[in-house]
Amino acid sequence: MSDTRTTTQQLQTIARLWPDLTDALGDRTQHAWPPPQLRDYIAGLDRHDAEQAEYDRWQASALRALERSPDQLGIRPVPISLRVHDTMRTVEAALLDTADRIARSVQRPPQQPPAPARAAAAPTRAERLVWEDRARRIDAARRDACDPRRWQPQHGRTAIRAALWLSGRAGGSSGPFRPLSALEEQHLARVAAGAIGRVEAVLDLADQRRELTAKHPCPCGGTIEVYGGAGALPVARCKGCGAIWSEAGVVAA
DSSP: OOSOOOOOHHHHHHHHHHOOOOOHOOOOSOOSSOHHHHHHHHHHHHOOOOHHHHHHHHHHHHHHOOOOOOTSOOOOOOOOOHHHHHHHHHHHHHHHHHHHHHHHHHOOOOOOOOOOOOOOOOOOHHHHHHHHHHHHHHHHHHHHOOOSOOOTTTSSHHHHHHHHHHHHHHTTOOOOBBOOOHHHHHHHOOOHHHHHHHHHHHOOOOOOEOOOTTEEEEEEEETEEEEEEEEEEEEEEEEOOOOOEEEEEEEOO
């Protein structure tokens, strides 16, 4: 299903859902695809799928690395959902890199304060006016450099901040920036679409479909497709004979 949301809406949704990802990080049993109701069925058909097997081996190895020997003192770390962790790490890296690149391209450099000057012992009125103007320009340059609308690469490098800052650029919000070029808009749109897809998939918020590998067809020889997510009950359907399986077993043949 295509995502009709704008780039700005997608980025704002990522920021809104980020706390949910953090909550899901400690849950190793939820937010997995295929959904639990069909997991046993699909495991019997597709257990030897090469990509999934590789992921399972990596997950088991990483979990072993997280655990400490029971004879060690101290608090043992709580196992985390590596699927959620991998999604968060990938999305955050993409957003931060995109924000850095776009800021270098569209963000205006801060105003430069005037050079310091020696004060006269008994300044004239004209000299006092010059000093007052200099003070105003120094204050304006300081406020411009600290403008909260600026992307400051050295501060607050979080996925939420990057997503919200990028949403402002996509929406053309005012500030010390020039508008995005067509190429920059296209690049940001691709990054936002990929990021929101990963986030909603790992939280089981989006429609999902997956064809099982050809080496595990339906008894009729047809290809089996699994779909669900976004609140829908997961279902497996043969694209050949039309047989349908749900959590209750075969519901149509």
